[in-house]
Amino acid sequence: MNESGAPLGGGLSGRVALITGGNGGIGGTFARALAARGCTVLILGRNEQKSLQVAEEIRAAGGRAETYTADVTDEAGLGRVAEDIVQRFGGLNILINAAGGNVRAATAQQDQLADAGEETTFFDLPAESLQQEVDLNLRGTWLPCKVMAPLMEGRTGACILNISSMGALTRIPGYSAAKAGVSSFTRWLATYLARSGIRVNALAPGFFSTEQNRALQFNEDGTPKPRLQKILAGTPMGRLGRLEELTGAMLFLTDERASGFVTGVVLPVDGGFSAYSGV
Numbered sequence: 001m002n003e004s005g006a007p008l009g010g011g012l013s014g015r016v017a018l019i020t021g022g023n024g025g026i027g028g029t030f031a032r033a034l035a036a037r038g039c040t041v042l043i044l045g046r047n048e049q050k051s052l053q054v055a056e057e058i059r060a061a062g063g064r065a066e067t068y069t070a071d072v073t074d075e076a077g078l079g080r081v082a083e084d085i086v087q088r089f090g091g092l093n094i095l096i097n098a099a100g101g102n103v104r105a106a107t108a109q110q111d112q113l114a115d116a117g118e119e120t121t122f123f124d125l126p127a128e129s130l131q132q133e134v135d136l137n138l139r140g141t142w143l144p145c146k147v148m149a150p151l152m153e154g155r156t157g158a159c160i161l162n163i164s165s166m167g168a169l170t171r172i173p174g175y176s177a178a179k180a181g182v183s184s185f186t187r188w189l190a191t192y193l194a195r196s197g198i199r200v201n202a203l204a205p206g207f208f209s210t211e212q213n214r215a216l217q218f219n220e221d222g223t224p225k226p227r228l229q230k231i232l233a234g235t236p237m238g239r240l241g242r243l244e245e246l247t248g249a250m251l252f253l254t255d256e257r258a259s260g261f262v263t264g265v266v267l268p269v270d271g272g273f274s275a276y277s278g279v
């Protein structure tokens with residue numbers, strides 16, 4: 001419930017929401033949830049087929065959804081999307097940056113150097129793998145904010161929601177660094193836009209199983225990897241999150257009747273992972 005006693009997200013009807021990675025696990029969940037609350041959802045992804053699937057599912061349920069095929073690291077491509085949005089929808093109310101994830105080539109194969117055998121260590125990782133992580137996760141958030149925020153000025157309930165992550169995680173140094181950048185950039189942009197009527201926040205999900213991290217958590221035959229046992233041991237609630245459990249936090253941060261004075265926060269949704277020191 002929000003301040004007016006209305007259900008969370010109940011005031012979002014009629015809003016136009018662009019979701020990068022809206023064809024993925026978290027982005028798709030958010031697309032369906034916002035469409036169910038009356039938003040026109042614009043799904044942006046690289047894989048047109050995957051985007052169309054989500055859009056068709058939303059339309060079949062009576063919602064409004066359109067798709068854009070673009071890469072979040074390509075400024076010119078995002079510019080063309082922005083022009084089309086202005087022509088067809090007049091502007092944007094909500095931007096959710098949910099494209100991102102791990103890059104396999106940027107992964108060390110052990111938690112600590114002392115455990116290393118023959119397999120890839122941090123010292124074997126090519127510098128390009130850091131660039132790939134930073135491009136996808138940080139540039140891929142920075143650029144959509146830069147290109148789309150001008151479409152949001154003066155629009156009701158204008159807000160940006162980025163997706164950060166937990167702090168430094170073992171094995172994925174570039175991802176951890178890039179997501180720290182996303183958290184810091186979120187706070188910077190929130191300050192910068194605070195008097196322009198655009199709120200900027202981020203979610204920091206704990207551990208949810210989706211396409212981009214499945215190989216870190218499960219073997220090919222579906223059995224859990226030791227890393228998953230570690231994740232569960234480090235999560236006081238003792239389980240992975242369910243994607244729907246991110247929806248309430250997303251609706252809270254995008255519904256200005258609930259969070260109109262909230263900007264610059266990075267909200268963990270993690271079953272207690274970030275609160276727990278391990279002892």
Ligand SMILES: NC(=O)c1ccc[n+]([C@@H]2O[C@H](COP(=O)([O-])OP(=O)(O)OC[C@H]3O[C@@H](n4cnc5c(N)ncnc54)[C@H](O)[C@@H]3O)[C@@H](O)[C@H]2O)c1
Pocket residue numbers: 020021022023024025026027044045046047050070071072073098099100101102136137140163164165166204205206207208209210211212213
């Ligand atoms: N799943 C988790 O446990 C978890 C935890 C913390 C943070 N996150 C973050 O949440 C976000 C969403 O991840 P997810 O778990 O839903 O992953 P996902 O792989 O299911 O979805 C990511 C989507 O982004 C799209 N994408 C990738 N690169 C792109 C590009 N360059 N341009 C446009 N689209 C691109 C992919 O096609 C995919 O559909 C990511 O930023 C991820 O780092 C996820």
